Each structure stands twice: as structure tokens, then as C-alpha cells.
Amino acid sequence: MRIVVLAGGIGGARFLRGLQRAVPDADITVIGNTGDDIHLFGLKVCPDLDTVMYTLGGGINEEQGWGRADETFHLKEELAAYGLGPEWFGLGDRDFATHIVRTQMLGAGYPLSAVTEALCDRWKPGVRLIPMSDDRVETHVAVTLPERDPAGAAGERKVIHFQEYWVRLRASVPAEAIVPVGAEQAKPAPGVLEAIAGADVILFPPSNPVVSVGTILAVPGIREAIAEAGVPVVGLSPIVGDAPVRGMADKVLAAVGVESTAAAVAEHYGSGLLDGWLVDTVDAGSVERVEAAGIRCRAVPLMMSDLDATARMAREALALAEEVRTP
């Protein structure tokens, strides 16, 4: 079975681990979000790709869900001592190596997809991980600054990098607009459209529907390829009981005019894209609304509390895919 998964960071990576457990022999291609990529200290940092790679490759800091296990932060401390920030972005000593290798390879002319493949040669994540695009796409967020913010005067309207919004400001102010800068001009990375066209099933894990899956879908050609693939497309709600399971998806859903409910997210993707949708059992009441939108819906436990629970979610998603495949 060939499965294509559109993945953001932590939620996507953890779901993938469950999917691998559920179907160990499946051929899984992950199309990774690069919209939260950022250049720091002259290095190209790809947080979502790395979270997937480290999680599936056994190098992740399990507790925080991102970054490396057994990590130290001496380099970052020293950069701060030189007055070089940002201090709010947690780059550890081990993690730096990934960014140095990536930056060197990019500088030598390799596209990000080839670099990602080279990095995965070490980590052996058990999936084929492809960035959504080799072109630079960076999500920016329009905000009205709180008082006394380093980014500008109080009350000033600024467009800041997604990481600054997400990590430094912790989404503490409303996102007024979310712009995946460069997405319109970006092309899908080599292998992305081919993987979608060759898939038996396409899954949207409980990743952020706006800044993770949404950004991948913003690369021209990807949404169309999924819609036209002619195979089941099934998603899992990242919203449980009207709140994100983790992260701050509600903050960015508001920016695109979508309410923070499992049903509203399904409608946001739409029946033109989505064939099936899993909501949590606490949201069983919304199944009818989702199905009214033309999307087959089931209510099952959606908390990725451990690997077994996550594998069960993956099995439910694949079962729903089979269900929509044979109408």
C-alpha cells in the first residue's frame, strides 16, 4: 500500500509513528511543510522536516516533541554572549549540526529535496520524506503588536515571521493574516506530484490545517493533484472538543475565518479535497454536520496518548479510506 501523508511538525510526526506501527509494510511518502523554515545565524532551519526526521529516526526529544534528545545549548549561550539572537529560538548543539550540513549542501547547489534525502540517509526514518517544495516559502503573520514589543512600537501593525509569532509571541496576539510568502511562485519538489499520483490513499494527519497542511496545499499543483488523484483522502481532526489537541491552531484558524471546531476544519478543507474525516468521540455530535458537507465522517478516540493509541487512529483512518473507496 502506497500512502502519502501531508505533515507539519509534532502532530504529523507522532501520527506517522503510529501509521508505521499500524502498517509496517506500507510504502509511506511524507510531503513535509517547509513554510515554517527560517534562516537563523546564517543557517537554513527546517523545523517541520527535522521534527519528522528526528521523530521517526529515533533522535527526537520525546518530552518536548521537537529538537534532539540529550541536547545541550552551549553554542546558543555563546551566541547570546556575543549579542547575537534570537534567543527565543531553541537551537541545541546537536541540532545545529543538521542545519550546518543542510546549509553547506544548499550552498553547494543541492536542492532542499536532495539535502533532505541526504540527511535521512543518516536517520533512516522509514518513510520517504520530501519537502513540499525546493523553493523558498516562509509563512509570515500580520499582527498588531502588544505593548513594548521588540518588533516595533506598541499598537503597530507588523508582518512577522511565523516562528516569531509562534515561538516568541506564543500566538499571544491575534493573527490578522497569514501569508505563505513565496508559495504562489513555488513548484512542488521533485517526487511530490508523482507520489500523489501513485498513492493508494492520502492522509492529512492532525497537523495544523492552516500553517502546516494549508501551506503545503498552497503550493500550486499540490491541491489539484490530490483532488484529481482518484484515491481516498482522509484527514484526522487536530481540534478535539473545540480546542487544538496541542499547539495553537485556534489562533491561526481565526485568521482564515474558520471556527475552531472539528467540523469547521473539515468544511475548510472541503469535500472537493477530503473524502473522509475523523473526529474525536467527544465531537461525535458534529459527524452529521461533516457528512452534510459531503465528507464521510467517523468519531473515534483521537488523542495520541501513546503509540498504540496512535496506531489505532491510523488504522481507523485507513479503514475509513477503504470505506470511501467502495461507495
Added chain:
Amino acid sequence: MRIVVLAGGIGGARFLRGLQRAVPDADITVIGNTGDDIHLFGLKVCPDLDTVMYTLGGGINEEQGWGRADETFHLKEELAAYGLGPEWFGLGDRDFATHIVRTQMLGAGYPLSAVTEALCDRWKPGVRLIPMSDDRVETHVAVTLPERDPAGAAGERKVIHFQEYWVRLRASVPAEAIVPVGAEQAKPAPGVLEAIAGADVILFPPSNPVVSVGTILAVPGIREAIAEAGVPVVGLSPIVGDAPVRGMADKVLAAVGVESTAAAVAEHYGSGLLDGWLVDTVDAGSVERVEAAGIRCRAVPLMMSDLDATARMAREALALAEEVRTP
């Protein structure tokens, strides 16, 4: 008193610490060797400048004489896990920060001299540290490879970077030629010639006469400025009892046809450059030979065993400078 010191790495840095102890109120300008600079992992590494900066700024690893105190090597371990070398060059996590800041500033268009000044803003070494040149100079060494060497076939004649000769091969094969690549086209960094012209005394610490002081002197204009400064130029022998006090100066002296003795090094510099020369008491027998070459010579203890001993050496050098100043 304005003192100009031409310095390499460990020997130069330790001598400077003694000089500061000897004359706390002196205005010291250090012209640093950049011939052992190397690009590693896409970063510009300046080992000698950093050794001076860390030693005088209190950040040095005292035991090994280079690199940072309280250092970890996680980043380097990870680079090796990615297959990225060289593994033989010891870059620690804290040390990496210096190279990242430097590389970023160079990339932004600042010359190395301005970058060095910015780095010293943090370390406050108590001297003005200027690289010999803002232009790229890298010392290369011609060797005949030992058997089964990563750099090429057994018996092959290769030109390798000085660091590869010094650190990886540990000077285990004869240096057949030493070429400061780029030196001929290099210009002294801003402030170098002015410092020399304004100096009251110029000192050559017991740094390597070929690949440290020799490389600085290879930048067109510097040797001439020192010779024409009209102030005492006094050096301290890095060779004690026919062997280098530390390092492997004998290996590179052979490449330039100079025997490894205190007297031969003085003659190598020559009376056109050098007014005074300190040899160790064990080399008292060579005083006559050095003076016969037109260089005033004294035999004093030259082991930098502790700060007091080093300060005494600095005082002896300054005393000899006064002696040659008033003939």
C-alpha cells in the same frame, strides 16, 4: 608605552599575558597571524586570533592552550554522524559560536579586522587585536604522503592545508615547502602599518618563526614597516636547547632551510629586522654567534612555566629593547 606584538597562537597568547602583567599600563597592539585560518563546515575559522582572544579574555582552555574552557563537542559528533568531517579538527560547541558570528559578519560585508574588533568587544582582551590582513591568506604545506593516507596515494606529493599538516598529520612527515597562499597579494589590515609606525617597541614573542611570525612578515609592507619603524625590535627564541618549547617549529624550520637552534632563528630573521634576541640560559653559548650577526643577544630563562615567569621574560625583552635603543 606603545608596544606592537606579532603573534601566532598559543606561544604568542601566553607571552602576551605575561607582557600585560609586566606592563599593565602599556598600549599593546597585537598583529595576529591569519595564515592558519581555515574554512570548515562553511565557517571561517581563525585559530590564532581566537587563541589570543580567548587567552587574554579568560575563555581559553588552559590545559590544552586552545579552544574554550568548559567545552563540549556534541555538534562535531553529530557532524561526524552525518559523515561530515574533518574529524581531526577540534571544534567545540562554544567555539562554534565564534565562527558562526564571524562568518555571518563576513557574509554581511564586514572585513575580518572589523569582525575581530566586534568579537573582542565581548572578550575584552586588553589589547588591540588586528589580523595581519583582511585578505584571505592560507598557509599550505608540500609533503610526500605517508602510506595509506586519506589525502592521496602512498608516496604521492601533495600540497595540503597547514592545519591538515599540523593537526591531522601532526607534522609527522617533513614539510618540503611552506607557501602562505595569497600572502603576496594581501594588504596589511587597516591599523597594522599605523600601529607599527607609532610603536615604541616591537616584539616577536616565542611564536613559530615560519608559520606564525613568518607568515605575518610575508604580507607585503609589514616587514618593511618594521624595519623602517626606527624603534627597537626584540624577539624571544621559540627554540630552547635545539628543540621547540612547544609545537613542532623544527619541522617547518627545516622546510625553509633553517636549523632548529635559537641562533639560527635569529639569523633567519636577520639584523635588518631584529635588534635584540633573547635565548634561553641553556643556549647561552649561542649569544656570541647571534651578536656576531649584528643582533644584541641575552640569555635568560625562556620557559613560560607560569605567569610570573612569563612576565619576567617580557620584562627582559623590554629591557633589551631599551638597551638597543640607546647604543
